[in-house]
Amino acid sequence: MSLPVLTAVTGARWESDLVSALERSSLGLDVVRRCVDLPDLLATAQSGQARAVLLSADLRRLDREAVARLIAGGVAVVGVVSPGDTEGEERLHRIGIAKVVPADAPADVLAGAVAESVEIAHAHGRAPEPDFAVSNPWGAMPSLPPMQDVGVTPETGTGTGQLLAVWGPAGAPGRTTVALTLATELSTFGVPTLLADADVYGGVVAQALGLLDEAPGLAAACRSANSGSLDLAGLARHARQVLPRLRVLTGIQRADRWPELRASALEQVWDLARQLAAATVVDCGFCLEQDEEISFDTAAPRRNGATLTTIERATTVIAVGAADPIGLQRLIRGLEELREAVPGVAVRVVVNSVRKGPVGGDAEGQIRDALRRYAGVDAVVCVPYDRFSFDTAIAQGRSLAEVAPKSPARLPLRNFAADLMGITLPRQRRRKKA
Ligand SMILES: Nc1ncnc2c1ncn2[C@@H]1O[C@H](COP(=O)(O)OP(=O)(O)OP(=O)(O)O)[C@@H](O)[C@H]1O
Ligand SMILES: [Mg+2]
Structure with missing residues:
Protein backbone atom coordinates (compact mmCIF):
# COMPACT_ATOMS: atom_id res chain seq x y z
CA MET A 1 0.00 0.00 0.00
CA SER A 2 1.37 3.43 -0.86
CA LEU A 3 1.71 6.28 1.60
CA PRO A 4 -0.03 9.44 0.35
CA VAL A 5 2.20 12.49 0.82
CA LEU A 6 1.87 16.22 0.14
CA THR A 7 4.66 18.60 -0.69
CA ALA A 8 4.71 22.33 -0.03
CA VAL A 9 8.09 23.54 -1.18
CA THR A 10 7.08 26.38 -3.42
CA GLY A 11 9.73 28.88 -4.27
CA ALA A 12 12.46 26.31 -3.84
CA ARG A 13 14.57 25.52 -6.86
CA TRP A 14 14.73 21.86 -6.00
CA GLU A 15 11.00 21.07 -5.83
CA SER A 16 10.81 18.76 -8.88
CA ASP A 17 13.98 16.91 -7.87
CA LEU A 18 12.48 16.37 -4.44
CA VAL A 19 9.19 15.04 -5.75
CA SER A 20 10.88 12.61 -8.11
CA ALA A 21 13.26 11.52 -5.33
CA LEU A 22 10.28 10.71 -3.09
CA GLU A 23 8.52 8.77 -5.80
CA ARG A 24 11.72 6.93 -6.75
CA SER A 25 12.30 5.61 -3.26
CA SER A 26 11.55 2.01 -2.45
CA LEU A 27 9.26 2.94 0.45
CA GLY A 28 6.10 3.35 -1.61
CA LEU A 29 5.47 7.08 -1.21
CA ASP A 30 2.91 8.68 -3.46
CA VAL A 31 2.94 12.48 -3.86
CA VAL A 32 -0.80 13.12 -4.13
CA ARG A 33 -0.52 16.91 -4.39
CA ARG A 34 2.07 19.62 -4.71
CA CYS A 35 0.53 22.41 -2.66
CA VAL A 36 1.08 25.91 -3.99
CA ASP A 37 0.93 27.77 -0.69
CA LEU A 38 0.01 27.39 2.99
CA PRO A 39 -3.79 27.81 2.60
CA ASP A 40 -3.70 25.16 -0.12
CA LEU A 41 -1.70 22.85 2.15
CA LEU A 42 -4.02 23.33 5.14
CA ALA A 43 -7.14 22.77 3.06
CA THR A 44 -5.72 19.65 1.40
CA ALA A 45 -4.49 18.26 4.72
CA GLN A 46 -7.93 18.82 6.26
CA SER A 47 -9.58 16.84 3.47
CA GLY A 48 -7.78 13.75 4.79
CA GLN A 49 -6.02 12.92 1.51
CA ALA A 50 -2.54 12.58 2.95
CA ARG A 51 -0.63 11.09 5.88
CA ALA A 52 2.41 13.35 5.69
CA VAL A 53 3.73 16.57 4.26
CA LEU A 54 7.21 17.55 3.24
CA LEU A 55 7.49 21.33 3.49
CA SER A 56 10.22 23.89 3.14
CA ALA A 57 11.35 26.49 5.67
CA ASP A 58 10.59 29.31 3.23
CA LEU A 59 6.90 28.47 2.86
CA ARG A 60 5.17 31.83 3.36
CA ARG A 61 3.23 32.35 6.60
CA LEU A 62 4.30 28.98 7.96
CA ASP A 63 4.09 29.21 11.74
CA ARG A 64 3.60 27.10 14.85
CA GLU A 65 -0.17 27.38 14.67
CA ALA A 66 -0.18 25.96 11.12
CA VAL A 67 2.11 23.10 12.13
CA ALA A 68 -0.12 22.33 15.11
CA ARG A 69 -3.16 22.25 12.82
CA LEU A 70 -1.48 19.82 10.44
CA ILE A 71 -0.42 17.55 13.28
CA ALA A 72 -3.85 17.71 14.92
CA GLY A 73 -5.31 16.69 11.57
CA GLY A 74 -3.18 13.52 11.59
CA VAL A 75 -0.59 14.70 9.05
CA ALA A 76 3.06 14.05 9.97
CA VAL A 77 5.25 17.04 9.12
CA VAL A 78 8.79 16.80 7.77
CA GLY A 79 10.82 19.90 7.02
CA VAL A 80 13.23 20.26 4.16
CA VAL A 81 15.93 22.92 3.90
CA SER A 82 18.57 23.96 1.41
CA PRO A 83 21.83 22.15 2.16
CA GLY A 84 23.66 23.97 4.96
CA ASP A 85 20.71 26.19 5.93
CA THR A 86 21.06 25.71 9.69
CA GLU A 87 19.02 28.82 10.44
CA GLY A 88 16.07 27.43 8.46
CA GLU A 89 16.47 24.09 10.21
CA GLU A 90 16.42 25.72 13.67
CA ARG A 91 13.34 27.73 12.82
CA LEU A 92 11.50 24.62 11.68
CA HIS A 93 12.42 22.90 14.96
CA ARG A 94 11.16 25.88 16.93
CA ILE A 95 7.76 25.87 15.27
CA GLY A 96 7.29 22.25 16.21
CA ILE A 97 8.81 20.21 13.36
CA ALA A 98 11.07 17.54 14.78
CA LYS A 99 12.33 15.99 11.58
CA VAL A 100 14.22 18.21 9.14
CA VAL A 101 16.25 16.91 6.20
CA PRO A 102 18.49 18.62 3.62
CA ALA A 103 17.03 18.84 0.12
CA ASP A 104 20.00 17.04 -1.41
CA ALA A 105 19.63 13.95 0.81
CA PRO A 106 19.41 10.66 -1.11
CA ALA A 107 15.90 9.55 -2.09
CA ASP A 108 15.73 6.82 0.53
CA VAL A 109 16.81 9.18 3.32
CA LEU A 110 14.06 11.66 2.38
CA ALA A 111 11.46 8.93 2.08
CA GLY A 112 12.72 7.26 5.25
CA ALA A 113 12.28 10.52 7.21
CA VAL A 114 8.69 10.79 6.01
CA ALA A 115 7.86 7.15 6.75
CA GLU A 116 9.48 7.36 10.19
CA SER A 117 7.54 10.52 11.11
CA VAL A 118 4.28 8.89 10.08
CA GLU A 119 5.12 5.89 12.24
CA ILE A 120 6.06 7.98 15.28
CA ALA A 121 2.96 10.18 14.85
CA HIS A 122 0.87 7.04 14.70
CA ALA A 123 2.50 5.57 17.81
CA HIS A 124 2.19 8.79 19.83
CA GLY A 125 -1.11 9.89 18.43
CA ARG A 126 0.79 12.99 17.25
CA ALA A 127 4.07 14.06 15.71
CA PRO A 128 7.27 14.05 17.80
CA GLU A 129 8.37 17.21 19.55
CA PRO A 130 11.71 18.81 18.81
CA ASP A 131 14.47 19.09 21.40
CA PHE A 132 15.49 22.57 22.35
CA ALA A 133 19.19 22.94 22.92
CA VAL A 134 19.58 26.36 24.44
CA SER A 135 21.59 27.88 27.23
CA ASN A 136 20.17 29.09 30.51
CA PRO A 137 20.04 32.85 30.99
CA TRP A 138 19.45 32.55 34.76
CA GLY A 139 23.19 32.23 35.02
CA ALA A 140 23.54 35.78 33.69
CA MET A 141 21.16 37.21 36.29
CA PRO A 142 22.56 39.25 39.17
CA SER A 143 22.62 36.73 41.97
CA LEU A 144 21.29 38.74 44.87
CA PRO A 145 21.08 36.85 48.13
CA PRO A 146 17.68 35.30 48.75
CA MET A 147 15.64 36.75 51.61
CA GLN A 148 15.85 33.48 53.44
CA ASP A 149 18.01 30.65 52.25
CA VAL A 150 16.47 27.35 53.22
CA GLY A 151 18.94 25.15 51.44
N1 LIG B 1 -7.82 34.96 51.62
C1 LIG B 1 -8.39 36.10 51.23
N2 LIG B 1 -8.87 36.98 52.12
C2 LIG B 1 -9.45 38.14 51.74
N3 LIG B 1 -9.57 38.52 50.47
C3 LIG B 1 -9.09 37.70 49.51
C4 LIG B 1 -8.47 36.47 49.84
N4 LIG B 1 -8.09 35.87 48.69
C5 LIG B 1 -8.45 36.70 47.68
N5 LIG B 1 -9.06 37.80 48.17
C6 LIG B 1 -9.62 38.93 47.40
O1 LIG B 1 -10.66 38.43 46.59
C7 LIG B 1 -10.72 39.12 45.35
C8 LIG B 1 -10.66 38.13 44.22
O2 LIG B 1 -9.43 37.45 44.26
P1 LIG B 1 -8.63 37.04 42.93
O3 LIG B 1 -8.55 38.19 42.02
O4 LIG B 1 -7.37 36.41 43.38
O5 LIG B 1 -9.62 35.95 42.36
P2 LIG B 1 -9.61 35.20 40.95
O6 LIG B 1 -10.09 33.83 41.21
O7 LIG B 1 -8.29 35.35 40.32
O8 LIG B 1 -10.71 36.02 40.15
P3 LIG B 1 -10.93 36.31 38.57
O9 LIG B 1 -12.06 35.44 38.17
O10 LIG B 1 -11.23 37.76 38.52
O11 LIG B 1 -9.64 35.96 37.89
C9 LIG B 1 -9.54 40.10 45.38
O12 LIG B 1 -10.00 41.35 45.75
C10 LIG B 1 -8.62 39.53 46.46
O13 LIG B 1 -7.86 40.53 47.11
MG1 LIG C 1 -7.73 36.15 38.47
Missing part, protein backbone atom coordinates in the same frame (compact mmCIF):
# COMPACT_ATOMS: atom_id res chain seq x y z
CA VAL A 152 17.13 24.50 48.16
CA THR A 153 19.23 23.75 45.10
CA PRO A 154 16.99 24.64 42.20
CA GLU A 155 17.38 22.64 39.06
CA THR A 156 17.61 25.06 36.19
CA GLY A 157 18.57 24.81 32.58
CA THR A 158 17.45 21.20 32.42
CA GLY A 159 13.80 21.59 31.48
CA THR A 160 12.81 19.99 34.74
CA GLY A 161 11.33 23.02 36.46
CA GLN A 162 7.91 22.57 37.98
CA LEU A 163 4.93 23.90 36.05
CA LEU A 164 2.33 24.81 38.64
CA ALA A 165 -1.02 25.67 37.06
CA VAL A 166 -3.27 27.62 39.40
CA TRP A 167 -6.82 26.96 38.32
CA GLY A 168 -10.24 27.19 39.89
CA PRO A 169 -13.91 27.38 39.03
CA ALA A 170 -15.84 30.57 38.23
CA GLY A 171 -16.69 33.06 40.95
CA ALA A 172 -13.28 34.64 41.65
CA PRO A 173 -12.19 32.16 44.34
CA GLY A 174 -8.73 33.73 44.52
CA ARG A 175 -6.69 32.09 41.75
CA THR A 176 -4.64 35.23 41.09
CA THR A 177 -4.09 35.84 44.80
CA VAL A 178 -2.90 32.27 45.33
CA ALA A 179 -0.68 32.32 42.20
CA LEU A 180 0.92 35.62 43.20
CA THR A 181 1.47 34.61 46.80
CA LEU A 182 2.92 31.19 45.90
CA ALA A 183 5.26 32.76 43.35
CA THR A 184 6.52 35.45 45.70
CA GLU A 185 6.98 32.98 48.57
CA LEU A 186 8.96 30.64 46.30
CA SER A 187 11.20 33.50 45.29
CA THR A 188 11.89 34.31 48.94
CA PHE A 189 13.17 30.73 49.36
CA GLY A 190 15.72 31.48 46.65
CA VAL A 191 13.88 29.43 44.02
CA PRO A 192 14.17 31.01 40.54
CA THR A 193 10.49 31.54 39.84
CA LEU A 194 8.48 32.64 36.85
CA LEU A 195 4.93 33.89 37.33
CA ALA A 196 2.83 33.82 34.15
CA ASP A 197 -0.60 35.31 33.64
CA ALA A 198 -2.45 33.04 31.20
CA ASP A 199 -5.99 34.06 32.11
CA VAL A 200 -7.76 34.27 28.74
CA TYR A 201 -10.64 36.19 30.32
CA GLY A 202 -8.39 39.15 31.11
CA GLY A 203 -5.38 38.99 33.39
CA VAL A 204 -4.65 41.27 36.33
CA VAL A 205 -1.25 40.08 37.51
CA ALA A 206 0.49 43.17 36.06
CA GLN A 207 -1.92 45.46 37.85
CA ALA A 208 -1.63 43.54 41.11
CA LEU A 209 2.15 43.98 40.98
CA GLY A 210 1.89 47.65 40.09
CA LEU A 211 3.29 47.11 36.59
CA LEU A 212 1.29 49.78 34.85
CA ASP A 213 1.47 50.28 31.09
CA GLU A 214 3.11 46.90 30.77
CA ALA A 215 2.87 45.28 27.33
CA PRO A 216 1.74 41.69 27.84
CA GLY A 217 4.96 39.67 27.99
CA LEU A 218 3.19 36.33 27.65
CA ALA A 219 1.42 37.45 24.45
CA ALA A 220 4.75 38.66 23.06
CA ALA A 221 6.38 35.33 23.93
CA CYS A 222 3.49 33.50 22.21
CA ARG A 223 3.93 35.65 19.10
CA SER A 224 7.63 34.77 18.96
CA ALA A 225 6.86 31.09 19.58
CA ASN A 226 4.34 31.11 16.75
CA SER A 227 6.81 32.58 14.29
CA GLY A 228 9.57 30.22 15.40
CA SER A 229 11.86 32.84 16.88
CA LEU A 230 11.42 32.15 20.59
CA ASP A 231 14.36 30.77 22.49
CA LEU A 232 15.30 30.73 26.15
CA ALA A 233 17.03 34.12 26.10
CA GLY A 234 14.01 35.58 24.28
CA LEU A 235 11.62 34.22 26.88
CA ALA A 236 13.75 35.72 29.63
CA ARG A 237 13.60 39.09 27.83
CA HIS A 238 9.80 39.00 27.74
CA ALA A 239 9.65 38.16 31.45
CA ARG A 240 10.10 41.26 33.56
CA GLN A 241 12.11 40.86 36.71
CA VAL A 242 10.21 42.15 39.75
CA LEU A 243 12.10 40.60 42.67
CA PRO A 244 15.60 39.09 42.86
CA ARG A 245 14.30 35.61 42.04
CA LEU A 246 10.99 36.44 40.44
CA ARG A 247 10.21 37.16 36.83
CA VAL A 248 6.76 37.87 35.49
CA LEU A 249 5.18 37.19 32.11
CA THR A 250 2.26 39.57 32.18
CA GLY A 251 -1.02 38.70 30.52
CA ILE A 252 -3.66 40.17 28.26
CA GLN A 253 -5.60 42.78 30.17
CA ARG A 254 -8.45 42.87 27.68
CA ALA A 255 -10.49 39.68 27.36
CA ASP A 256 -10.95 40.16 23.61
CA ARG A 257 -7.22 39.65 23.06
CA TRP A 258 -7.50 35.96 23.99
CA PRO A 259 -6.52 34.69 20.50
CA GLU A 260 -3.01 35.99 21.31
CA LEU A 261 -2.61 33.19 23.84
CA ARG A 262 -2.71 30.29 21.39
CA ALA A 263 -2.42 26.79 22.79
CA SER A 264 0.18 25.74 20.21
CA ALA A 265 2.43 28.66 21.14
CA LEU A 266 1.95 28.20 24.87
CA GLU A 267 3.21 24.62 24.60
CA GLN A 268 6.61 25.93 23.61
CA VAL A 269 6.49 28.77 26.11
CA TRP A 270 5.89 26.28 28.96
CA ASP A 271 8.63 23.95 27.71
CA LEU A 272 11.10 26.82 27.74
CA ALA A 273 9.77 28.14 31.03
CA ARG A 274 10.63 24.82 32.62
CA GLN A 275 14.22 25.39 31.51
CA LEU A 276 14.23 29.01 32.59
CA ALA A 277 12.84 28.64 36.09
CA ALA A 278 12.79 26.00 38.79
CA ALA A 279 9.14 26.87 39.32
CA THR A 280 6.70 28.41 36.86
CA VAL A 281 3.43 29.46 38.45
CA VAL A 282 0.63 30.03 35.96
CA ASP A 283 -2.55 31.96 36.71
CA CYS A 284 -5.11 30.19 34.50
CA GLY A 285 -8.56 31.05 33.26
CA PHE A 286 -11.44 29.28 34.99
CA CYS A 287 -13.15 27.50 32.11
CA LEU A 288 -12.34 23.96 30.96
CA GLU A 289 -15.06 23.68 28.37
CA GLN A 290 -13.68 22.16 25.17
CA ASP A 291 -14.86 24.78 22.72
CA GLU A 292 -14.52 22.56 19.68
CA GLU A 293 -17.50 20.57 20.86
CA ILE A 294 -19.66 23.62 20.43
CA SER A 295 -17.87 24.95 17.37
CA PHE A 296 -18.20 23.64 13.85
CA ASP A 297 -14.70 24.56 12.77
CA THR A 298 -12.45 22.17 14.69
CA ALA A 299 -9.30 23.94 13.54
CA ALA A 300 -10.43 27.34 14.82
CA PRO A 301 -8.46 28.73 17.75
CA ARG A 302 -10.03 27.71 21.04
CA ARG A 303 -10.43 30.23 23.81
CA ASN A 304 -9.97 27.70 26.56
CA GLY A 305 -7.18 25.98 24.64
CA ALA A 306 -4.71 28.04 26.68
CA THR A 307 -6.08 26.75 29.99
CA LEU A 308 -6.35 23.17 28.74
CA THR A 309 -2.81 23.16 27.34
CA THR A 310 -1.49 24.59 30.58
CA ILE A 311 -3.16 22.04 32.82
CA GLU A 312 -2.22 19.21 30.46
CA ARG A 313 1.45 20.21 30.66
CA ALA A 314 1.39 21.08 34.38
CA THR A 315 3.42 19.04 36.81
CA THR A 316 0.79 19.96 39.41
CA VAL A 317 -2.59 21.67 39.06
CA ILE A 318 -3.52 23.76 42.07
CA ALA A 319 -7.29 23.94 42.24
CA VAL A 320 -8.54 26.95 44.18
CA GLY A 321 -12.07 27.15 45.58
CA ALA A 322 -13.86 29.68 47.74
CA ALA A 323 -14.79 28.76 51.30
CA ASP A 324 -18.53 29.26 51.11
CA PRO A 325 -21.27 26.77 50.20
CA ILE A 326 -21.52 27.96 46.58
CA GLY A 327 -17.75 28.10 46.14
CA LEU A 328 -17.34 24.61 47.57
CA GLN A 329 -20.03 23.16 45.36
CA ARG A 330 -18.36 24.75 42.32
CA LEU A 331 -15.01 23.41 43.44
CA ILE A 332 -16.33 19.86 43.83
CA ARG A 333 -17.90 19.99 40.36
CA GLY A 334 -14.77 21.64 38.97
CA LEU A 335 -12.54 18.88 40.35
CA GLU A 336 -14.71 16.35 38.54
CA GLU A 337 -14.34 18.29 35.26
CA LEU A 338 -10.62 18.62 35.84
CA ARG A 339 -10.18 14.86 36.30
CA GLU A 340 -12.15 14.26 33.13
CA ALA A 341 -10.13 16.79 31.13
CA VAL A 342 -6.70 15.65 32.37
CA PRO A 343 -7.10 12.27 34.04
CA GLY A 344 -3.49 11.69 35.10
CA VAL A 345 -2.52 15.11 36.40
CA ALA A 346 -1.48 15.66 40.04
CA VAL A 347 -3.99 17.96 41.75
CA ARG A 348 -3.61 19.87 45.01
CA VAL A 349 -6.56 21.70 46.52
CA VAL A 350 -6.60 25.14 48.16
CA VAL A 351 -9.70 26.51 49.82
CA ASN A 352 -9.44 30.26 50.11
CA SER A 353 -11.01 32.94 52.29
CA VAL A 354 -11.83 30.52 55.10
CA ARG A 355 -13.92 32.27 57.76
CA LYS A 356 -16.68 31.46 60.16
CA GLY A 357 -19.60 33.30 58.57
CA PRO A 358 -20.70 31.33 55.50
CA VAL A 359 -19.88 27.84 56.78
CA GLY A 360 -20.51 28.18 60.50
CA GLY A 361 -19.08 26.20 63.43
CA ASP A 362 -15.68 24.69 62.77
CA ALA A 363 -15.36 26.08 59.23
CA GLU A 364 -12.05 24.36 58.42
CA GLY A 365 -13.22 21.00 59.75
CA GLN A 366 -16.45 21.18 57.77
CA ILE A 367 -14.65 22.14 54.57
CA ARG A 368 -12.16 19.29 54.90
CA ASP A 369 -14.98 16.90 55.64
CA ALA A 370 -17.04 17.99 52.60
CA LEU A 371 -14.08 17.69 50.24
CA ARG A 372 -13.16 14.26 51.59
CA ARG A 373 -16.71 13.03 51.26
CA TYR A 374 -17.74 14.53 47.94
CA ALA A 375 -14.46 14.89 46.05
CA GLY A 376 -12.26 12.22 47.63
CA VAL A 377 -9.67 14.87 48.55
CA ASP A 378 -7.73 14.27 51.76
CA ALA A 379 -5.17 17.04 51.81
CA VAL A 380 -6.62 20.55 51.68
CA VAL A 381 -4.70 23.79 52.15
CA CYS A 382 -6.99 26.21 53.99
CA VAL A 383 -6.20 29.92 53.59
CA PRO A 384 -7.90 32.25 56.09
CA TYR A 385 -9.82 35.33 55.05
CA ASP A 386 -7.70 38.44 55.52
CA ARG A 387 -9.30 41.33 53.70
CA PHE A 388 -7.11 44.04 55.18
CA SER A 389 -3.79 42.45 54.23
CA PHE A 390 -4.81 41.64 50.66
CA ASP A 391 -6.34 45.09 50.19
CA THR A 392 -3.08 46.65 51.35
CA ALA A 393 -1.10 44.43 48.99
CA ILE A 394 -3.27 45.39 46.01
CA ALA A 395 -3.28 49.07 46.91
CA GLN A 396 0.53 49.08 46.99
CA GLY A 397 1.05 46.68 44.08
CA ARG A 398 3.20 44.48 46.27
CA SER A 399 3.17 40.98 47.71
CA LEU A 400 1.82 39.79 51.02
CA ALA A 401 5.36 38.94 52.11
CA GLU A 402 6.29 42.60 51.64
CA VAL A 403 3.27 44.40 53.06
CA ALA A 404 1.83 41.98 55.61
CA PRO A 405 4.41 39.31 56.44
CA LYS A 406 2.48 38.26 59.52
CA SER A 407 -0.87 37.81 57.76
CA PRO A 408 -2.52 34.53 58.80
CA ALA A 409 -3.25 33.94 55.09
CA ARG A 410 0.48 33.91 54.32
CA LEU A 411 1.65 30.99 56.46
CA PRO A 412 -0.42 28.19 54.87
CA LEU A 413 0.54 29.40 51.39
CA ARG A 414 4.20 29.69 52.38
CA ASN A 415 4.18 26.15 53.81
CA PHE A 416 2.37 24.92 50.71
CA ALA A 417 4.92 26.60 48.40
CA ALA A 418 7.73 24.88 50.32
CA ASP A 419 5.92 21.55 50.16
CA LEU A 420 5.42 21.82 46.38
CA MET A 421 9.16 22.23 45.87
CA GLY A 422 10.19 19.67 48.49
CA ILE A 423 11.72 22.36 50.71
CA THR A 424 11.97 21.74 54.43
CA LEU A 425 11.34 24.95 56.30
CA PRO A 426 12.91 25.65 59.68
CA ARG A 427 10.44 24.83 62.42
CA GLN A 428 8.19 27.68 63.50
CA ARG A 429 8.95 28.91 66.98
CA ARG A 430 5.87 28.58 69.13
CA ARG A 431 4.90 31.64 71.09
CA LYS A 432 5.20 31.08 74.81
CA LYS A 433 1.95 31.45 76.65
CA ALA A 434 2.08 34.12 79.31
